[in-house]
Amino acid sequence: MTSPRTPTGTTTGTAVQRTTTTTPWEELVTSALLGTDRRPPAPGPGGREGPVALLDEAALRTVRHRAGLLPAEAAERPERAPADPRPPLPAAARHRLGHLLADRSAPSGGSGRRGTAPDLTELLPQWLASANRHGFRAPSVLLPALLDAARARTDLRAHVLGFAGPRGLWLAAMNPEWKFALRGAPGGSLPSDTTDPDAARRLWEEGLFAERVALLVAVRRREPAAALALLSTTWSTERAEDRLMFVDSLRTGLSGADEGFLEEALTDRSRNVRATAAELLSALPGSALAERMAARAVSCVNPDRTGGAASIAVEAPHECDASMQRDGIVPVPPAGRGERSWWLGQLVEATPLAIWRDRFGGRSAQEIVGLPVADGWTEELHAAWCRAAVRQRDPEWARALLGTPSTPPANGPGTASLAERAKLLATLPGAERAVWVADFIAAHGLSEAFQLLGVCAVPWAEPLGRSVVDALDIARDAGSYPWSFSGVMGLAERCLDPAEADRLEVLTATPDEPEGAAPGAGGYWSEAFQRLVSTLRLRSAMERELTPGAP
Structure with a gap:
């Protein structure tokens, strides 16, 4: 509890005098905490004692404090909310949104049973996605509730900011609790017009970090070359942790035009920046890094010519030299992994999958995956091919590594991990x-x-x-x-x-x-x-x- 100030100073030149002797605020607080029986306050007007005297004195002090405040200077009126040309919601949909935001789903009670009523909190993201798909604007009266919902649930933010539109951003600027909206959504919603090069440049040079990331993503979606040029202007002066986020944003619209910038990033001071740049370059099958990785990988994985039947021979790297580390190979394996298998997996993962067809006599991905692998390297090699198929978004290799659905995961051609299988499926x-x-x-x-x-x-x-x-x-x-x-x-x-x-x-x-x-x-x-x-x-x-x- 804080102490209200007794107005003993001057207000607009006129002294405000005490008319009665008052008990210090700290003593009132002590009496309230300990009880008036143990710490009785001074008797109040009319001889009142005990709790009544305490409350009377507290009320008097509060009124004096409020009356003694100086009037604040009038602030400038905010600008009018921007127009939103999108059509309004139909009445039934507007009512439904209010119901979803109020979360009137039936409680499960003390038994832990969910009952038969739908869970409205789980349906809100779906409703917002559908409203955005139809191009409606959010009702102004529900903007505060929408922003509150997005503040509490990060999974709603992209949907809410897209639905709230420019008026939602305008309103968010009025309340510090909604400042997340001003940093931009994952979808690239920004408080600035990113189509104006001058405005985008100002925001890039003067904005907060989160605003700059959102700006880069938004420009990258619309014009990848412009985003890369924007990033290049300040790259050398950025902090390492910021450079990591900025280079990661280049995943959107990644193309051969980014290769020169990413090659330079391979010599960055930050290991994480170097690793991300190498990952992006390996996703470009025609990049110089992909060719270097392919040259290393084919020296390790070859057709086994010692036996009669076709098979795969593996000779893992014996060292991780400086050039491999520059190209993103992490030299120290995690606990429980051998160094050579760790290096081999990274090399194969970063190698364009197309080279294996030529390496194995024109065989298809399914035929290559079906070949026996010598010396117990099957699991390591197949796992690396799975990661390569996901990184390169290659559906042919994904199908080969998934195998037939009826085959038990433990006996499948690729990986037994359902998480890795889910990633392979996402490429189909x-x-x-x-x-x-x-x-x-x-x-x-x-x-x-x-x-x-x-x-x-x-x-x-x-x-x-x-x-x-x-x-x-x-x-x-x-x-x-x-x-x-x-x-x-x-x-x-x-x-x-x-x-x-x-x-x-x-x-x-x-x-x-x-x-x-x-x-x-x-x-x-x-x-x-x-x-x-x-x-x-x-x-x-x-x-x-x-x-x-x-x-």
């Missing part, structure tokens, strides 16, 4: 990705598929959605509790095609419990499917409300 077209994961679920069930589902396009294509629902239905019939499938069920609520709601209605009934089933499991499954169906119907209604001309 959306429809092909959905079919592969659907077949994987049919062969191995849902327990292995959660990470793979996360990279599939939303809404899930028909074969994938049907495969997920069938697997959930099988788990329900088995009589176990649905809790181990709660993650998949949550994904289904957000990712299944809303048109599936009517087909899933039959699963909302409580099934007969088979012999040996967990007690009450059928009721839990019924509840989970009711929530799934109601969420799909809500998503369908949300999309109709945002679609102009829809009934």
Whole structure:
């Protein structure tokens, strides 16, 4: 508690005199903390004592403090909010947004059960993405609630700032709690006009670090060469940690035009900057660094000509020389890794995949991956090829390394890691990705598929959605509790095609419990499917409300 100042000074030239003797504020606080029985305050007017005297004195001191404040000088009025030419939300969609922001989802209660009501907090990002896709502007009255939601949840910020538009940025400048909006969103929303070269240059030279990063990303999306020229003007004077973020932004629109700049960055003082520059150069198959890496890799990985059948011979590097380190090879391996295997993996990862076809007599990626590898190097070599396929966005090699969905991950041609498999899947077209994961679920069930589902396009294509629902239905019939499938069920609520709601209605009934089933499991499954169906119907209604001309 802070002490209000008693106005004993002068106010506009007139002395303000005390009319009564007052107790020091610190003593009032002490009496309040210890209790008036232990530390009684001085009697107040009219002989009041105890708590009444304490409260009277505190009220008197507060009024005197407020009355003694000098009036502040009038501040300049803020500029008018900028116009937003986008069309307003339809009335139903505006009402829905208010409902989502208020988070009126039904509480689960003390039992831990979620109930059958949709989780509105999980649907807000989807609603915002759809509103942005349709090009609506945010209602002015809901801008504060939108900015508060984005302040609390970083996953909403790009959607919110795009939806709030110029008026959201104007309003954010009025409240320090919304200053995150002024730093720019991942989508490149900025408080400046980045299409004006002079304004962009001023912001680049004078802006905060986060503003400069957002500016670079926004310009890079529109005109990669202009962003590179902007970065080049101040590169030599930037701090190491800032240079790392700036060079990483060159991933957007990366092309051969960036090679000269990135080659110079290979000699940067910062090891992290050098490593990032090397990674970007290795993603350019025609770069000089990619050629240097290829020359090193083919001296290590070759067709084995000692036996009758085709196979792969591996001779890992015996040292990591200065030129390798300059090109981004990290010399010291992590704990538990051997040096030579660590160096080999980095070399192969940074080598253009196209060279292996010529190296192995014109064989396809699938044929090369299927060749036996001598001396136990299979896992290391395949893992490096997986990372190369992801870095170079090569779908042919991704397919070869994924293998057939029915093959158990531990026996597959590429990697047993589901996280790495998810990255490989992300390089494939959306429809092909959905079919592969659907077949994987049919062969191995849902327990292995959660990470793979996360990279599939939303809404899930028909074969994938049907495969997920069938697997959930099988788990329900088995009589176990649905809790181990709660993650998949949550994904289904957000990712299944809303048109599936009517087909899933039959699963909302409580099934007969088979012999040996967990007690009450059928009721839990019924509840989970009711929530799934109601969420799909809500998503369908949300999309109709945002679609102009829809009934």
